Amino acid sequence: MxxxxxxxxxxxxxxxxxxxxxxxxxxxxxxxxxxxxxxxxxxxxxxxxxxxxxxxxxxxxxxxxxxxxxxxxxxxxxxxxxxxxxxxxxxxxxxxxxxxxxxxxxxxxxxxxxxxxxxxxxxxxxxxxxxxxxxxxxxxxxxxxxxxxxxxxxxxxxxxxxxxxxxxxxxxxxxxxxxxxxxxxxxVVPPQRDGGQKQYIQLPVPECTGDSLQPVLTWMMENLAVEHSVPALARRARMSERTFARRFGTETGTTPHRWLTRQRVLHAQHLLEDTALSIEEIARVTGMGTGALLRHHFRQIVGVTPKDYRWNFADRTGAPSA
CATH class of the missing domain: 3.40.50.880 (Class I glutamine amidotransferase (GATase) domain)
Incomplete structure (x- = not known):
């Protein structure tokens, strides 16, 4: 403690x-x-x-x-x-x-x-x-x-x-x-950066242009259950896939897949703490798909299983079901 x-x-x-x-x-x-x-x-x-x-x-x-x-x-x-x-x-x-x-x-x-x-x-x-x-x-x-x-x-x-x-x-x-x-x-800082992100990136301060990825990042956060591919995200950002991948690394210090996986695990942490949803339901809501995949990524990032995390951090006052 x-x-x-x-x-x-x-x-x-x-x-x-x-x-x-x-x-x-x-x-x-x-x-x-x-x-x-x-x-x-x-x-x-x-x-x-x-x-x-x-x-x-x-x-x-x-x-x-x-x-x-x-x-x-x-x-x-x-x-x-x-x-x-x-x-x-x-x-x-x-x-x-x-x-x-x-x-x-x-x-x-x-x-x-x-x-x-x-x-x-x-x-x-x-x-x-x-x-x-x-x-x-x-x-x-x-x-x-x-x-x-x-x-x-x-x-x-x-x-x-x-x-x-x-x-x-x-x-x-x-x-x-x-x-x-x-x-x-x-x-007023983002809570989602994980330790494995790059320490030094090409442009630590993004250029002041109209093609920042923040709207896309926000949309991804609001639609975690949706399957996101680089081609689809690049189209949403109105960039080529190559430009999108390069800019994503510049602005976040990581890859789209790794960033999205981290956000899904963070959302799973919230749900494990504050709801009574099953592991399979949380996997569906967060976009992980299956409980097995959620367990794999959760343990890899957090260091414990979803079950052990819920045991330690769940709201004991009576978590709602949704």
């Missing part, structure tokens, strides 16, 4: 990436049905100012001893250096040893790497730092092509926006899709 979240700051930390952790875990959103998190900002010396990488100071109110009760320990980006505070590394290792989940945002992965926590683990960091990261931590299995990596008790993410994705993924993993989507709505 995700209850207590501790953010660990060191000199040279990035306030924007730290703000990602604050935005997801530090704001009371109980009015939106999100469980309250006990959010702790920690440093080696509580009450002593730490300089950000933008040149101003912040004062962490809690010491490293606060990590002892944290379910999640977040490490925001910080200026890279040859060594990191030994006390911080010891505290992170102790948190990992007792079973806490650790998550880094962007170059925060360097701190986890320096603590030896990424040896033999799948991980990622910002694409600009991947080569240097691999040289410094040769035992880490770094993937430069993803937004974030969930390796169980270690979650690492790429740049700032990918940090948001990783945080929402953790909320979804631990608490279900309803709290994750509620936070995403308040932040």
């Amino acid at each position: 995700l209850k207590t979240v501790a953010a660990v700051l060191i000199d040279g930390f990035a306030p924007f990436e730290f703000g990602v952790l604050c935005e997801v875990f530090g704001i009371d959103r109980t009015d939106d049905g999100v469980p309250a998190f006990d959010y702790l900002v920690c440093g080696e010396h509580p009450g002593r100012p730490l300089r950000t990488n933008l040149g101003f100071d912040m004062i962490p109110p809690h010491g490293l001893d606060a990590l002892a009760g944290a379910d999640l320990v977040g490490v925001p980006a910080a200026t890279m250096r040859d060594s990191y505070p030994p006390a911080v590394l010891d505290a992170l290792r102790a948190a990992a040893d007792r079973g806490a989940t650790l998550m880094s945002v962007c170059s925060g992965a360097y701190v986890l790497g320096a603590a030896g926590l990424l040896d033999g683990r799948a991980c990622t960091t910002h694409w600009r730092y991947v080569d240097d990261f691999a040289r410094r931590f040769p035992l880490a299995r770094v993937d430069p092509n993803v937004l974030f990596v969930d390796d169980g008790t270690i979650v690492t993410s790429a740049g700032t926006a990918a940090g948001i994705d990783a945080c929402l993924h953790l909320v979804r993993r631990e608490l279900g899709s309803a709290p994750a989507n509620a936070i995403a709505r308040r932040m």
Whole structure:
């Protein structure tokens, strides 16, 4: 259960990436049905100012001893250096040893790497730092092509926006899709990006033209039960198939099939939580077709079976049938 979240700051930390952790875990959103998190900002010396990488100071109110009760320990980006505070590394290792989940945002992965926590683990960091990261931590299995990596008790993410994705993924993993989507709505960010999407795409900001795919994406979301083919989607977008495929990758960082499968699984999560529909009925409503296909993709993306997911996250107050 995700209850207590501790953010660990060191000199040279990035306030924007730290703000990602604050935005997801530090704001009371109980009015939106999100469980309250006990959010702790920690440093080696509580009450002593730490300089950000933008040149101003912040004062962490809690010491490293606060990590002892944290379910999640977040490490925001910080200026890279040859060594990191030994006390911080010891505290992170102790948190990992007792079973806490650790998550880094962007170059925060360097701190986890320096603590030896990424040896033999799948991980990622910002694409600009991947080569240097691999040289410094040769035992880490770094993937430069993803937004974030969930390796169980270690979650690492790429740049700032990918940090948001990783945080929402953790909320979804631990608490279900309803709290994750509620936070995403308040932040006005999409809740559907999965970690396997490309970290760096050809045009990070789509061109300001009239042929954006957003209307097509919206239509696909509203018609998940419909069979969608690339030729049909290209016709709807009034593009050639080749142009459509290229632009889809540019705007979403993934393929039409993978994007659509992810949306269908997300919708299945909602239905498993909030309705009493059978697996076969959910497969039909979401466009998966059969329960077997739904189970296959659901387990591949979410990590558990639809039945186990419903057991953990279904509304026990009496879910409606439709």
